[in-house]
Amino acid sequence: MKPNPLSRFLLVFVFAATMAGGASAQTKDPMPSWSNGVNKSAIVAFVTAVTKEGGDAFVPVADRIATFDLDGTLLVEQPLPVVMEFANKYVEEVAQANPNLQTQPYRAMREGDQTYLNANYMQVLTSAGIGLNEDDYRQRVKAFSETARHPRFNTPYVNLFYAPMRELVAYLRANDFKVYILSGSSQGFVRGIAKGPIGLPNAQMIGTQLVLEYQGDGFTRSGAFRDLATVGAGKPLIIEYQIGQKPIFSFGNSSGDQAMFEYTTSNKLHKNLSLWLEHDDAAREYAYDSGVKALPGLLKVSMKNDFAKLFDDE
Amino acid sequence: MKPNPLSRFLLVFVFAATMAGGASAQTKDPMPSWSNGVNKSAIVAFVTAVTKEGGDAFVPVADRIATFDLDGTLLVEQPLPVVMEFANKYVEEVAQANPNLQTQPYRAMREGDQTYLNANYMQVLTSAGIGLNEDDYRQRVKAFSETARHPRFNTPYVNLFYAPMRELVAYLRANDFKVYILSGSSQGFVRGIAKGPIGLPNAQMIGTQLVLEYQGDGFTRSGAFRDLATVGAGKPLIIEYQIGQKPIFSFGNSSGDQAMFEYTTSNKLHKNLSLWLEHDDAAREYAYDSGVKALPGLLKVSMKNDFAKLFDDE
Numbered sequence: 001m002k003p004n005p006l007s008r009f010l011l012v013f014v015f016a017a018t019m020a021g022g023a024s025a026q027t028k029d030p031m032p033s034w035s036n037g038v039n040k041s042a043i044v045a046f047v048t049a050v051t052k053e054g055g056d057a058f059v060p061v062a063d064r065i066a067t068f069d070l071d072g073t074l075l076v077e078q079p080l081p082v083v084m085e086f087a088n089k090y091v092e093e094v095a096q097a098n099p100n101l102q103t104q105p106y107r108a109m110r111e112g113d114q115t116y117l118n119a120n121y122m123q124v125l126t127s128a129g130i131g132l133n134e135d136d137y138r139q140r141v142k143a144f145s146e147t148a149r150h151p152r153f154n155t156p157y158v159n160l161f162y163a164p165m166r167e168l169v170a171y172l173r174a175n176d177f178k179v180y181i182l183s184g185s186s187q188g189f190v191r192g193i194a195k196g197p198i199g200l201p202n203a204q205m206i207g208t209q210l211v212l213e214y215q216g217d218g219f220t221r222s223g224a225f226r227d228l229a230t231v232g233a234g235k236p237l238i239i240e241y242q243i244g245q246k247p248i249f250s251f252g253n254s255s256g257d258q259a260m261f262e263y264t265t266s267n268k269l270h271k272n273l274s275l276w277l278e279h280d281d282a283a284r285e286y287a288y289d290s291g292v293k294a295l296p297g298l299l300k301v302s303m304k305n306d307f308a309k310l311f312d313d314e
Numbered sequence: 315m316k317p318n319p320l321s322r323f324l325l326v327f328v329f330a331a332t333m334a335g336g337a338s339a340q341t342k343d344p345m346p347s348w349s350n351g352v353n354k355s356a357i358v359a360f361v362t363a364v365t366k367e368g369g370d371a372f373v374p375v376a377d378r379i380a381t382f383d384l385d386g387t388l389l390v391e392q393p394l395p396v397v398m399e400f401a402n403k404y405v406e407e408v409a410q411a412n413p414n415l416q417t418q419p420y421r422a423m424r425e426g427d428q429t430y431l432n433a434n435y436m437q438v439l440t441s442a443g444i445g446l447n448e449d450d451y452r453q454r455v456k457a458f459s460e461t462a463r464h465p466r467f468n469t470p471y472v473n474l475f476y477a478p479m480r481e482l483v484a485y486l487r488a489n490d491f492k493v494y495i496l497s498g499s500s501q502g503f504v505r506g507i508a509k510g511p512i513g514l515p516n517a518q519m520i521g522t523q524l525v526l527e528y529q530g531d532g533f534t535r536s537g538a539f540r541d542l543a544t545v546g547a548g549k550p551l552i553i554e555y556q557i558g559q560k561p562i563f564s565f566g567n568s569s570g571d572q573a574m575f576e577y578t579t580s581n582k583l584h585k586n587l588s589l590w591l592e593h594d595d596a597a598r599e600y601a602y603d604s605g606v607k608a609l610p611g612l613l614k615v616s617m618k619n620d621f622a623k624l625f626d627d628e
Contacts, residue, residue, distance in 0.1 A: 062515055134554065201376055214573065217576075219550075226555075227540060236528050241523055241526075244515070262531075266530060266531035
C-alpha cells in the first residue's frame with residue numbers, strides 16, 4: 001500500500017508524540033531515593049544494557065528474572081524480623097484469651113519466660129496461625145502490618161519497606177522484569193505483608209512453606225514446615241522448583257542470600273547483576289554484619305551512602 | 315483542553331481503525347478445531363463475559379488463572395503416559411550400555427522381566443535421569459518427544475498434543491489468562507515436552523517434583539520424589555503454594571483432576587468454568603473411563619463430538 005499524504009501526516013504526528021513521551025520518561029529519575037553514585041549508575045547501566053534491543057547484552061523479556069530477599073533487604077529486620085514480632089503478638093493474644101492453656105509456647109508467653117521463648121522461637125513462629133485458614137492468616141498479617149508499630153520508628157511496619165528498594169522494584173518491573181521475593185519468612189506472612197507495598201501477585205512472593213491441609217475450598221495451616229526452608233541453598237532450589245530459570249538480577253543482605261548470589265552470578269547465558277545491602281547506618285537505621293562474602297559480579301550497597309532517604313514518610 | 319478540528323478528526327480516525335480491527339478479530343474463529351456446539355459456545359461465552367469491562371462477570375487480568383492437566387488433557391496418554399514411555403527407553407538404554415549392571419530396574423529391563431517392571435513402574439520412573447543435570451534432563455525429554463514415535467499414530471510424541479486444546483490455551487492467553495499446567499508427571503518431564511507445543515514459561519509448567527541437589531550453577535536429579543505428588547489434593551495444594559490464587563478455569567480428564575475441579579468451582583469471588591475431556595473415541599483415539607464425577611459448574615467435553623480434528627498434522 002502506497003502511503004497517501006494523510007497517512008504520512010499521521011505517521012509524523014504519531015512519531016513526534018512517541019518521541020516526546022520517550023524523552024520525558026528518560027529525563028525523569030526512576031530512583032530518586034538513591035544517591036547518585038557507582039551503585040545507582042551500575043543498576044541503571046545494567047537495565048539499559050539488557051533492555052536495548054539489538055545491543056550485545058540484550059535479554060529477552062522472558063529471561064528477565066529478578067529475585068529479592070525480604071527481611072533486611074526490602075524491609076527493616078531489626079531489632080527482630082517482623083515475622084517474629086507478628087508471631088510474638090499472635091501467641092500472646094492466644095495465651096491471654098485462654099488463661100487455662102498450659103501447652104507451650106502459650107504458658108511461657110503468659111509467664112514472660114524469656115529463656116524458654118528465646119530457646120524455642122521456632123515453636124513460637126509455627127504456632128502463630130495453627131488451624132487458621134491461609135487466606136484469613138494473610139489478612140491478619142496485613143492488619144498487623146498496618147496497625148502494630150515498630151518500637152524505634154513508631155510507625156506501622158508496612159511503612160518500613162525501604163523507599164529506594166520499592167523504587168528499584170518498580171523500575172525493574174517497568175522494564176519488563178519479572179520480580180520475585182524469596183524470603184526465609186513463612187510464605188503466608190510474606191504474601192500478607194508485601195502485597196500492598198510491593199504489589200506483586202502471590203505467585204511471585206515465595207517464602208518458607210508450611211504443611212497445609214486442603215479443605216475443598218481453602219487451606220488450613222498446620223504447625224509444621226514443609227520440606228524446604230527458603231534460605232541458603234533453599235533459595236536456588238525454590239527458584240528451580242517454582243521459576244525454572246536462572247535469574248539475571250538478585251538483591252539480598254545476608255549470608256542466607258549467598259547461594260542466591262552464587263546462582264545468579266553463575267548465569268553464563270546473560271549479563272547479570274547482584275547486589276547486597278550493608279546495614280552501616282546506626283544513625284538512621286541499624287549497623288550490623290550479616291556475613292555476606294565477596295563474589296565477582298556482586299556489588300555492595302551502603303545504606304549510609306547509597307540511600308538518600310530510607311522511608312517514604314520521611 | 316478543548317479539542318480542535320484536527321484532534322477531533324484524529325480521534326475519529328483512530329476509533330474507526332480500532333473498530334475495524336476489533337470486528338476482524340471477532341469474525342476469525344479462535345478455535346477452529348472445535349466442533350460448534352454447547353461446549354465451544356460455553357467456553358466462548360465464559361471468556362467473553364469475564365473479559366467484558368464493566369460487565370457483571372468481569373474478572374481483572376490478575377485473577378484470570380487457568381489450570382490444565384497434561385496427560386490425557388493436552389496430550390495423548392494411551393497406551394502409556396508419555397513419561398512412562400520416556401522412562402522405559404531411558405532405563406533400557408542405560409541397561410544395554412552397562413551389561414554388568416545388576417541393580418534394579420536395569421537387570422529386569424535387560425532381561426525383559428515384565429512382572430518386575432509392572433510391579434515397580436515407580437522405580438523405573440524415578441530411575442530415568444538419576445544424577446543428570448536438570449537442564450540436560452529437559453533437553454533429553456525434548457529430543458525424545460521429537461524423535462520417538464507413538465506405536466499407533468506413528469508420529470513423534472510432540473505431535474500428539476491435541477489441536478483443540480492448543481487452540482484453547484492460545485485463546486485464553488490472548489485474553490490475558492495466565493495458564494498453568496499442573497501434571498502428575500515429573501516436573502522436568504513436563505517442562506521438557508510441553509515448552510515447544512504449548513509455549514509456557516517454566517514457572518507455569520508444574521509437575522511432581524523430585525528432590526534436587528544444588529550444585530552452585532545447576533541441579534542434579536535424585537531418585538526420590540519431593541513431598542507432594544501433583545495429583546488429587548496435590549493439585550489444589552500446589553496451586554496454593556506456587557500460584558496463591560484460586561483459578562477461574564480448569565481443564566482435566568481424570569479422577570486425579572477432581573480436587574482441582576472442586577477447588578476451581580468453589581470460587582465465590584468470580585464466575586468460573588471447569589471442563590473435563592471424555593475419551594470416547596476409539597475410532598480416532600481411545601475410549602476409556604477416567605473416573606471423573608459430575609460436579610455443578612463442571613462440563614463434560616466429548617472427544618468424539620467436540621473435537622472436529624484431533625491433531626495438527628491431520
